Amino acid sequence: xxxxxxxxxxxxxxxxxxxxxxxxxxxxxxxxxxxxxxxxxxxxxxxxxxxxxxxxxxxxxxxxxxxxxxxxxxxxxxxxxxxxxxxxxxxxxxxxxxxxxxxxxxxxxxxxxxxxxxxxxxxxxxxxxxxxxxxxxxxxxxxxxxxxxxxxxxxxxxxxxxxxxxxxxx
Numbered sequence: 001x002x003x004x005x006x007x008x009x010x011x012x013x014x015x016x017x018x019x020x021x022x023x024x025x026x027x028x029x030x031x032x033x034x035x036x037x038x039x040x041x042x043x044x045x046x047x048x049x050x051x052x053x054x055x056x057x058x059x060x061x062x063x064x065x066x067x068x069x070x071x072x073x074x075x076x077x078x079x080x081x082x083x084x085x086x087x088x089x090x091x092x093x094x095x096x097x098x099x100x101x102x103x104x105x106x107x108x109x110x111x112x113x114x115x116x117x118x119x120x121x122x123x124x125x126x127x128x129x130x131x132x133x134x135x136x137x138x139x140x141x142x143x144x145x146x147x148x149x150x151x152x153x154x155x156x157x158x159x160x161x162x163x164x165x166x167x168x169x170x
Contacts, residue, residue, distance in 0.1 A: 051098060051100070051101050051104065052104075053104065054103075054104040054105070054107040054108040054111065055071070055107075055108040055111055055112070056111065057111045057114055057115055060111055060112055060115045061115055061118075063115075065116075065119075068112055068115065068116060071108075071112065072109065072112055075105050075108055075109050075112070076109075078101075078105050079102070079105045079106070079109070082101055082102050082105065083102070086099070086102070124147075127147070128140055128143040128144060128147070129143075131143040131146055131147075
């Protein structure tokens with residue numbers, strides 16, 4: 001049998017726990033928005049999701065390289081989930097809801113590539129400017145000749161990121 005004081009203490013603890021969303025007497029769990037899903041289950045549509053606009057270049061320019069890297073893989077996962085959903089709807093001969101989300105993800109990924117390309121070109125320009133000052137060169141062409149060899153034609157930018165450029169990339 002509990003004394004009145006012990007019963008009152010338990011009652012207060014239960015009220016506090018309820019206010020925090022924890023059931024009294026049970027261990028606390030980590031907070032999650034959704035239950036974790038693993039395997040192929042993760043790529044299937046789980047209900048209507050709120051869909052905003054694609055990530056604009058202006059917003060992405062304010063993000064760090066690490067944030068852009070994380071966002072890229074979130075978008076890859078979202079793209080794969082949407083294409084899995086699209087294929088599933090195709091097989092079941094049902095119209096896919098929210099097809100515009102695919103376009104938004106593609107546009108966001110394209111914008112990330114643009115922003116990273118801009119940063120890379122700016123970093124290379126800074127390296128060229130430093131070379132021009134360091135070696136008293138008169139033209140950018142002379143400084144560019146001092147850079148490592150040109151990349152293969154399939155490379156989308158004039159030059160790859162070189163180690164010296166890494167210190168300029170934010």
